[in-house]
Amino acid sequence: MSKTGTTRVTMKPGDTLPRGDTDWARLDAMTDEEIVAAALSDPDAQPLTPEQLSRMRRVSRVKVLRQRLGMTQMQFADAFHLPITTLRDWEQHRSTPDAPARALLLAIERDPEVMRRLLAEAVA
Structure with a gap:
């Protein structure tokens, strides 16, 4: 992990996707409302405020x-x-x-x- 607490993965053509702990079957079974509620319950993954979004720049x-x-x-x-x-x-x-x-x-x-x-x- 980097100093900022964010891990960045750079993929090259032909690389396999990194494996994660995501339970895709569980996610597929959830409603949109349940997904939003689960995301909001994670203190490390709160949505960005409009002010934070306005300061972000797209990567070229x-x-x-x-x-x-x-x-x-x-x-x-x-x-x-x-x-x-x-x-x-x-x-x-x-x-x-x-x-x-x-x-x-x-x-x-x-x-x-x-x-x-x-x-x-x-x-x-």
């Missing part, structure tokens, strides 16, 4: 993709021939990818190894 899809591939910003930028400053701007919400960049990111998301190989061949 580019950052999620890069982390899912297990790459640093520099590795990702080098592998896919992106300027490191552009990648950082996308991840920090200072700018957003334009249409061609979104198409490239989607192709990387679907098959990163093929895209890495194609981009390497195009530069060579």
Whole structure:
């Protein structure tokens, strides 16, 4: 567990999902009201207030993709021939990818190894 009390799991393509203690059959048998009551009874899992929600920021899809591939910003930028400053701007919400960049990111998301190989061949 981290210092914040939150455990983060990063999944890579092909990894099996971590096993937990959730009794899915019991959960499926509960009504929506019972599920809400059970969730509210857990002092460690209280719902966020509107003020807390308003302070939260979404994680950039580019950052999620890069982390899912297990790459640093520099590795990702080098592998896919992106300027490191552009990648950082996308991840920090200072700018957003334009249409061609979104198409490239989607192709990387679907098959990163093929895209890495194609981009390497195009530069060579």
